[in-house]
Amino acid sequence: MTEPTTTPDATPGATVTADVPLVRARGLVKRFPITRGVVLQRAIGHVHALAGVDFDIYAGKTLGVVGESGCGKSTAARIVARLLEPTEGTIEFEGRDITTLSRRQMVPLRRTVQVVFQDPYASLNPRQSVGQIIAAPLRVHGVEGDRRKKVQELMAQVGLNPEHFNRYPHEFSGGQRQRIGIARALALEPKLIICDEPVSALDVSIQAQVLNLLGDLQRERGLAYMFISHDLGVVRHVSHRISVMYLGSIVENADRDALYDNPRHPYTVALISAAPTGERGARTRRLLLAGDVPSPAAPPPGCTFHPRCPKARLVSGDPAEVPERCRTERPVLTDVGEGHQVACWYPIEKGDAEKMMEIQASEITLEGDPELGVAQTEGLTDAQPRPDDLVDGGTGL
Amino acid sequence: MSSPREGHKLLEVRDLRVHFPTEDGVVKAVDGSSFALDRGETLGVVGESGSGKSITFLTVMGLINRSSARISGSVLFEGEEIIDASAARLRDIRGKRIGMIFQDPMTSLHPMHRVGDQIAEVVLTHTGASKKEAARLAVESLAEVGMPSPETRARQYPHEFSGGMRQRAMIAMALVLKPSLLIADEPTTALDVTIQAQILELIDELKEKFNIGVVLVSHSLATIADVSQDVMVMYAGRPAELGARDQVFQDAQHPYTWGLLESVPRPDVRVERLIPIDGQPPSLITLPPGCAFSPRCRHVRPECTAAVPELRDRGSGHLDACIIEPDEKTRLREERLAALEAGA
Secondary structure, three states: OOOOOOOOOOOOOOOOOOOOOOEEEEEEEEEEEEEEOOOOOEEEEEEEEEEEEEEEEOOOOEEEEEOOOOOOHHHHHHHHOOOOOOOEEEEEEOOEEOOOOOHHHHHHHHOOEEEEOOOOOOOOOOOOOHHHHHHHHHHHOOOOOOHHHHHHHHHHHOOOOHHHHHOOHHHOOHHHHHHHHHHHHHOOOOOEEEEEOOOOOOOHHHHHHHHHHHHHHHHHHOOEEEEEEOOHHHHHHHOOEEEEEEOOEEEEEEEHHHHHHOOOOHHHHHHHHHOOOOOOOOOOOOOOOOOOOOOOOOOOOOOOOHHHOHHHHHHHOOOOOOOHHHHHOOOOOEEOOOOOEEOOOOOOOOOHHHHHHHOOHHHOOOOOOHHHOOOOOHHHHOOOOOHHHOOOOOOOO | OOOOOOOOOOEEEEEEEEEEEEOOEEEEEEEEEEEEEOOOOEEEEEOOOOOOHHHHHHHHOOOOOOOOOEEEEEEEEOOEEOOOOOHHHHHHHHHHOEEEEOOOHHHHOOOOOOHHHHHHHHHHHHOOOOHHHHHHHHHHHHHHOOOOOHHHHHOOOHHHOOHHHHHHHHHHHHHOOOOOEEEEEOOOOOOOHHHHHHHHHHHHHHHHHHOOEEEEEEOOHHHHHOOOOEEEEEEOOEEEEEEEHHHHHHOOOOHHHHHHHHHOOOOOOOOOOOOOOOOOOOOOOOOOOOOOOHHHOOOOOHHHHOOOOOOEEOOOOOEEOOOOOHHHHHHHHHHHHHHHHHHO
8 A cells, every 4th residue: 555656747657765755644544433422432342434544635736636425535634634643554745744733833733734625615614704714714723913914815816806805705706705615725825725615505607617716726836636526528638547436445647638538446446437428418338337336334344345346247257256366365566567556456457348238237246235324323334344343343333 | 309399398488587676786696587398308507606607597497585586487397487487386397397406415305304205204204105105116216226135225324324325315306206307416526436437327228218308507617518408507697608518618619618528637638737717707786788798708899798698509409608609719719729728
């Protein structure tokens, strides 16, 4: 899991030595205890939100993180922002380990990492004027000078009318509110902005305005973004490098175009295939995955994707059979050339995508009924969590 | 094609208007909407928030409170005028003849009742079936929507289901009495990408199997592209464009549709810079004069603001509400596509 990654514009095959990333995360693990009982909150199991992930974020570049709900993408973002503590692993910021810094030691660092949230309705205090909202970070960090002037400059930069600084959030539309959130994030001149689904709540015609604004700000200020999204079109548009996550692990890391043009992990193939493109209205054939994402409280053994994996069936030649290696050994991220990394025992080869479509999702069965998905309680016993991850072996969800 | 024409359609809506009087003025949520749908067809309805897409179909189902809204026009369902039907008649139609599914399956299911019981309740309400028979139909319906082990699932509660499974349960509930029309309002918006694909595929399969008409309401053109025969693009309470899928996607005629097609980042092609639609959707209380899209339209001309443009047929049932002549539009569209290519 600790293979060196290459920068988005590095020469093929070259690894990073001199170039220190802005953020370097190694072996991040986050487990949330599942507790039972009111007074003595006994842990009866854990949700494995992150199962050891590595990534680098470079100055002036965007790391896109895609995956479905529960894959750990937001947890990873929160750990980078130090809003959550990792259970294991380290985060380096500009080469300095910040994992163990105290709250007080973190204060100057907080200025350099800011967050833009998904819901522009919930993330702005309705009782504060826009001026107060945008000035809040300046106030908190005791930035001296003419705050009103600074706020108005920021408003102009994100395309809001600076005269509106006395207005309240409800007087603005969703797109404008997201601009307010971006202005607030910019107030302390950060080096990294974590964007957690920043356009998902916006109307289609407004999304493009906000995405263009984020692009302009990156070019003007050399900002780095960690961009979390479930929308593959949006991620392709904004990212230099992309990490695909599934059930707490990064399953594929690649430069933007390499990921879309030549995906190597079966999950990435399915994700891209499932995304609606609106390709001139043509009916495209999709690779449908069977079932749902399993519960992160009881991830399947071996490769966590194996119960749904069409490639594993292709390898075994039987829709009900998965190679033993996929069931028992967890694959690690391995370089497959040009900084493209994939965590799969049998990465996708040319022609696999078509062959996988031949396997109907409905035929995929394994060990009873994995299709029952997330909330199926009886099914949880099928999937064996590693014993050391559990307090007393329970899987109560 | 679903353009208004003679004959017995499954659903035919003519000049539907839904106005809500408020203290600030009249909100014209739907202001002249006409379209039709046959059995075995899917009509995809696309629009942004406030375009009137949801209100249109809530009105069709009789779910808009008539004391708070002024409703006019005509809604013919299986040849019967239902716009002024009694509450009892509408209750009978809903559930039995028209099935509905909504965006968030968690809030549409009662958290304290077993899923099977909730589906069986539809049967008990609308037919004289026995409890046992209703329970059997519920399990059958769950099996129909691809629910593994439907007997077990019927005895479980909604919180034991994943998002995709809940939406399947909603579809099972909507279709348990084999209605002729299914109205799906943003059925996949709350779901993950791979589950979205499963649900759309399922709706399409069931449409073929039971020969029902489907209305698929979405904010995303790409979502409906795959499974719709006809597409209606709505803007500010009116259809901006209406036609067969290929007509709308390959030969879009309305500048708003162009804007939608151009502004969405796509997973298969990347452009350096997106071309957004400028400005904001208008207030439905004070609509701009003439064409409601004109303040945001790059090709606006003085005539655009003179009168509200009518939906006009460009031939073969492809309608649009833009007054610019087709030849000129072809030229404008080519220019826009060239600009888009240059950015790619």
